[in-house]
Amino acid sequence: MYSRPVQVVLSKAFRLINHGPTVLISSAHNSKRNIMAAAWVCALDFDPPKITAVIDNNTYTRELIEASGTFAINVPCVAQIDLVTKLGASSGRELDGTDKFAENKLETFASKHISVPLLAGCVAWLECKVIPEPHNQNTYDLFIAEVVAAYADERVFSDGRWHFDGQDDLHTIHHVAGGTYFAAGTLLQAKT
């Protein structure tokens, strides 16, 4: 059973990815939709929040994002590492008459400010609108986007910060190589 996503104030949206989790990028245009794994997503600004995302020119996701001008960042967790690895290893373009959501029987819920499916079972979500920067996109596969809404699973993120204690399956994951990830680990406090 999935927790109901709770809205995150936009000024704290950067905190959802500040610690460097690997994410899933979902996208849609007309009746097509897709979802892919991405490690190269990063905060760019606080408020209004902006992010950068590297999206290879050969991906189906890129095609859908350039057509719609929108995408969503879904922050997956330990319970989903097999799925994340699978979604990172195949292209949605090659699926004949279906898509990665249907093929993997993925439960989704609707975004509010864009028209892109959000993946249930993740622990945070950011709805993004592309700020067109053709030079960056064409030269570096680098997209800049404004975050227009953000949500999190309040069991592990509330009051603007992550807290994974007692939720082993809900820690964010951080890609090492191949099918291996670090889970976000011990919380450390610097002496002030």
Added chain:
Amino acid sequence: MYSRPVQVVLSKAFRLINHGPTVLISSAHNSKRNIMAAAWVCALDFDPPKITAVIDNNTYTRELIEASGTFAINVPCVAQIDLVTKLGASSGRELDGTDKFAENKLETFASKHISVPLLAGCVAWLECKVIPEPHNQNTYDLFIAEVVAAYADERVFSDGRWHFDGQDDLHTIHHVAGGTYFAAGTLLQAKT
């Protein structure tokens, strides 16, 4: 005692930051040098490796980087969280007649392809040359740089991947908020 940094092949340099660690950016120009904490640094390309870094327009680091066209990414570890927090909370510009390295009695070693001090005690280092992109720099505080050399502490990174087992003090750190960080945690393997 610090481990001797071992060269990392450039095609694997992205792996040093792929899992989203918080880093320290060191910079120098003429006789001036500085070091600051940064969470918004991200891989951009594989080979030749490129990275993005968000560097606020008000920082002393920005001034030095724009003057020299170079900087270094130092990847700190659990043993350094007090230092990282301190380096993130003060500006090197305000130090009169000294700098953050001297003030904090930091041991450094020389970079090879740029002229920027590298911080001993970190677990990875990337020497970076800015690829000038004035629009990104002026509009978004976003820098793109090529990684021209990379090194790691081989106790925790070798053969192109991180392995922190048995090295509790050398795990990378991932900024949560204020003076708190997650250590890189349990290594998970997806079913293939």
